[in-house]
Amino acid sequence: MNEAADQSVLALCGGVGGAKLALGLCRVLGPGQLSVVVNTGDDFEHLGLHVSPDLDTVVYTLGGVADPERGWGRAQETWEFMGALGQLGDDTWFNLGDRDLAIHVLRSKWLRKGGSLSAFTMQIAKRLGIAVRVLPMTDASVQTIVATEEGDLLFQDYFVRRRCEPAVRGIRFAGIDASKPVAEFDRVVAERLRAVVICPSNPYLSVDPILAVPGLTAALVAGAAPVVAVSPIIGGQAVKGPTTKMMKELGTNVTNGAIAAHYRGLIDGIVIDRADAADRERIDVPVLVTNTLMHTLHDRERLAWEVLAFSDTLTCRSALPAVGLPAP
Amino acid sequence: MNEAADQSVLALCGGVGGAKLALGLCRVLGPGQLSVVVNTGDDFEHLGLHVSPDLDTVVYTLGGVADPERGWGRAQETWEFMGALGQLGDDTWFNLGDRDLAIHVLRSKWLRKGGSLSAFTMQIAKRLGIAVRVLPMTDASVQTIVATEEGDLLFQDYFVRRRCEPAVRGIRFAGIDASKPVAEFDRVVAERLRAVVICPSNPYLSVDPILAVPGLTAALVAGAAPVVAVSPIIGGQAVKGPTTKMMKELGTNVTNGAIAAHYRGLIDGIVIDRADAADRERIDVPVLVTNTLMHTLHDRERLAWEVLAFSDTLTCRSALPAVGLPAP
Numbered sequence A, B: 001m002n003e004a005a006d007q008s009v010l011a012l013c014g015g016v017g018g019a020k021l022a023l024g025l026c027r028v029l030g031p032g033q034l035s036v037v038v039n040t041g042d043d044f045e046h047l048g049l050h051v052s053p054d055l056d057t058v059v060y061t062l063g064g065v066a067d068p069e070r071g072w073g074r075a076q077e078t079w080e081f082m083g084a085l086g087q088l089g090d091d092t093w094f095n096l097g098d099r100d101l102a103i104h105v106l107r108s109k110w111l112r113k114g115g116s117l118s119a120f121t122m123q124i125a126k127r128l129g130i131a132v133r134v135l136p137m138t139d140a141s142v143q144t145i146v147a148t149e150e151g152d153l154l155f156q157d158y159f160v161r162r163r164c165e166p167a168v169r170g171i172r173f174a175g176i177d178a179s180k181p182v183a184e185f186d187r188v189v190a191e192r193l194r195a196v197v198i199c200p201s202n203p204y205l206s207v208d209p210i211l212a213v214p215g216l217t218a219a220l221v222a223g224a225a226p227v228v229a230v231s232p233i234i235g236g237q238a239v240k241g242p243t244t245k246m247m248k249e250l251g252t253n254v255t256n257g258a259i260a261a262h263y264r265g266l267i268d269g270i271v272i273d274r275a276d277a278a279d280r281e282r283i284d285v286p287v288l289v290t291n292t293l294m295h296t297l298h299d300r301e302r303l304a305w306e307v308l309a310f311s312d313t314l315t316c317r318s319a320l321p322a323v324g325l326p327a328p
Helices: A016-028 A053-063 A080-087 A101-112 A117-127 A155-161 A183-190 A203-212 A216-222 A243-249 A256-262 A274-282 A297-318 B016-028 B053-063 B080-087 B101-112 B117-127 B155-161 B183-190 B203-212 B216-222 B243-249 B256-262 B274-282 B297-318
Strands: A008-013 A034-038 A044-046 A049-051 A133-136 A143-148 A151-154 A168-174 A193-198 A227-230 A269-273 A287-290 B008-013 B034-038 B044-046 B049-051 B133-136 B143-148 B151-154 B168-174 B193-198 B227-230 B269-273 B287-290
Touching: A008 A016, A008 A183, A008 A203, A016 A034, A016 A053, A016 A297, A034 A053, A034 A183, A044 A155, A049 A101, A053 A117, A053 A133, A080 B101, A101 A117, A101 B080, A117 A133, A117 A183, A133 A183, A143 A155, A143 A203, A151 A155, A168 A203, A168 A243, A183 A216, A193 A297, A203 A216, A203 A243, A227 A297, A256 A269, A256 A274, A269 A274, A269 A297, A274 A287, A287 A297, B008 B016, B008 B183, B008 B203, B016 B034, B016 B053, B016 B297, B034 B053, B034 B183, B044 B155, B049 B101, B053 B117, B053 B133, B101 B117, B117 B133, B117 B183, B133 B183, B143 B155, B143 B203, B151 B155, B168 B203, B168 B243, B183 B216, B193 B297, B203 B216, B203 B243, B227 B297, B256 B269, B256 B274, B269 B274, B269 B297, B274 B287, B287 B297
Parallel strands: A008 A034, A008 A193, A034 A133, A193 A227, A227 A269, A269 A287, B008 B034, B008 B193, B034 B133, B193 B227, B227 B269, B269 B287
Antiparallel strands: A044 A049, A143 A151, A143 A168, B044 B049, B143 B151, B143 B168
């Protein structure tokens, strides 16, 4: 048993793509060896309920109750609530499944009583038998605002109601200055981490809010563990979601070079897909080229193993004493 | 067309039994000619949602979406939310159906924004195509407290969680002193009413809270319209619910005489079932003896017609000029 096997891993992730790799990491690591910090910039109040789309995607995925096709929400979901809502004349642009509703109702009650989002999430994860620390990026209220050609839109307005149609001019995270990482995050980074993995989520919408929480990026940079990003780009475009369109609108090339540049100063290595192997030429950190598309559970586990093994090679570099190696 | 047909009727009611007669009245009266004042002492906060059991039973019944068998909630209901709630480890003693949830979520959001229960109820009734003014007894928060041998219980704790098992010592309505009737009630009683009908609901739990709202009973007594109670007792016991058990525990005989005595000073007449015809001997207001059991829609309409016709005979009495009739 090597030393690395005893150490824990920290993953940062947003929704669907990130959750897939988080599940892979969860399955290849031992119980309690994975912590996942999740974007909450997409959280919003809907119908008086506190909805945390990325946290729920991660919790449902790790808990084995996520819908495998839809990419969000719960498996074998039903929609009677939405039907009744429409009948009573209310807004039905944001779908809430009957099973999914349970977590929103419980969370809203919890938060209204003064409980923290992190404590709620840990409790729910426990009840779903998840042996992973699932942590919101912060317990503070942060809202991702998408500045578009049509003005500012709350993330869900942009993403769900407007289906990412308005061209994006910029992104900001309202409330971020007053936020701080959750206490569990501080405890996790104080441990001897084996690796920090940035999952293949949208860098601008899903990962940047996490990195923008004051003190969070600095803690990762200061830590001894290598930081490895898994690029969300495959074959010159994002697997899912608005990443490709958004990168173009923001005047960025849709390349892994642009992703690596985006994370410059933070990452010690990047994992890209074979389809984009040529991109490695323009990346100035170590690169692992492999298959990053995760169709099956096996894909998730294989990629998790490869990312960790790649990171472990970087560990050696990070572990170099500042004074240099003794002469042979 | 007689004059009475132009006038409106006011009904007071609680849940299931009351809602049945309210539906009958709704169907035999013209659009806009019925107002129903509903008990809200059973309202409670559950899972952070404001639940109004009696209001919803009335709204669902009048809107044609009530479950015909269960006696509460919506027809063709599903229970996926409850299943997920149990999975997440929360209390499942109070059932909330997937369709039913829509009204609770919308109402909770409405009230939290400072809207009134009466405005919400009128809006929902409109959306369900209900041509009846459905009015909560008050917009204030009133809680029916059942004093039992085991101590005070909130109504739903007594009724649902404890299934009416603890013996009842008394009943009180917390918050009633600070309550007042809704503005629509004042407008309705200011009209020339044809009749006030106390529906066959539990007098202690469903009707008394309404009558206890300061000013409400006085307005009914002062009005020119006759007040007719339809007794919830058939064959010496209540059709449904805890009325029989509770009357015994409170030391009251389970007779229509006791019901009439309970409403003494308010009612001008009472409607009792043929099975209890003998009770009329001990009742000191006019009595209509008929079939009061409402199995079918036809039963509800027939009873509504009979109650109105009975009330119209009492109208004559009330309409007598205070100075007496001129000599023949």
